[in-house]
Amino acid sequence: MALLVSVATNAQTTHIISWFMGVTTAQASKTISQGDTVRWTWDDTMPHTVTSNAGGAESFDSGTLTGSNQEYSKVFNVVGATGYKCIFHSMMNGTITTQSTMGVGDVSAPEFEFYPNPVTDVLTINSKTQINRVEVYDLSGKLIVSAKAENPSVKLYMDNYSAGTYFVKAFSGEAVKNITVVKK
Numbered sequence: 154m155a156l157l158v159s160v161a162t163n164a165q166t167t168h169i170i171s172w173f174m175g176v177t178t179a180q181a182s183k184t185i186s187q188g189d190t191v192r193w194t195w196d197d198t199m200p201h202t203v204t205s206n207a208g209g210a211e212s213f214d215s216g217t218l219t220g221s222n223q224e225y226s227k228v229f230n231v232v233g234a235t236g237y238k239c240i241f242h243s244m245m246n247g248t249i250t251t252q253s254t255m256g257v258g259d260v261s262a263p264e265f266e267f268y269p270n271p272v273t274d275v276l277t278i279n280s281k282t283q284i285n286r287v288e289v290y291d292l293s294g295k296l297i298v299s300a301k302a303e304n305p306s307v308k309l310y311m312d313n314y315s316a317g318t319y320f321v322k323a324f325s326g327e328a329v330k331n332i333t334v335v336k337k
């Protein structure tokens with residue numbers, strides 16, 4: 154199930170991408186801001202890698218990770234496009250396009266904010282402080298995704314989730330925000 158730095162010292166947004174056999178190129182391709190983190194989470198038990206293609210703006214290699222809930226993160230520093238793939242499954246591929254950062258976030262943001270709801274593709278969660286972890290549960294209470302965030306903003310890609318209601322927990326220090334999200 155799918156749910157993604159020039160000279161910046163801290164990443165601003167964590168983009169969580171579910172990495173599994175069957176993920177589409179569109180679901181695995183994101184446009185992000187310079188200094189953002191992309192976190193891939195393994196959503197099946199197959200061995201996978203997240204490996205950059207030669208000639209991209211950045212290079213990275215997760216190494217082989219096997220098992221559900223494995224994670225690999227990368228902060229993107231260089232403006233440009235970087236294609237990537239799983240070396241075991243060539244149909245698992247995408248492109249991270251990094252754009253230069255044009256400004257700073259709103260410092261008067263509420264403790265937690267999330268939008269849009271209902272969601273069709275991307276749920277954004279913002280906090281005044283660092284969001285440490287995000288968890289997604291289905292209606293039966295089954296944990297679907299558990300991913301570290303480590304940024305004050307998280308984008309959860311839900312474009313290939315089935316329509317329905319999901320429970321999202323965002324953890325920031327001692328605070329926990331419980332969100333009920335409707336996926337169109």
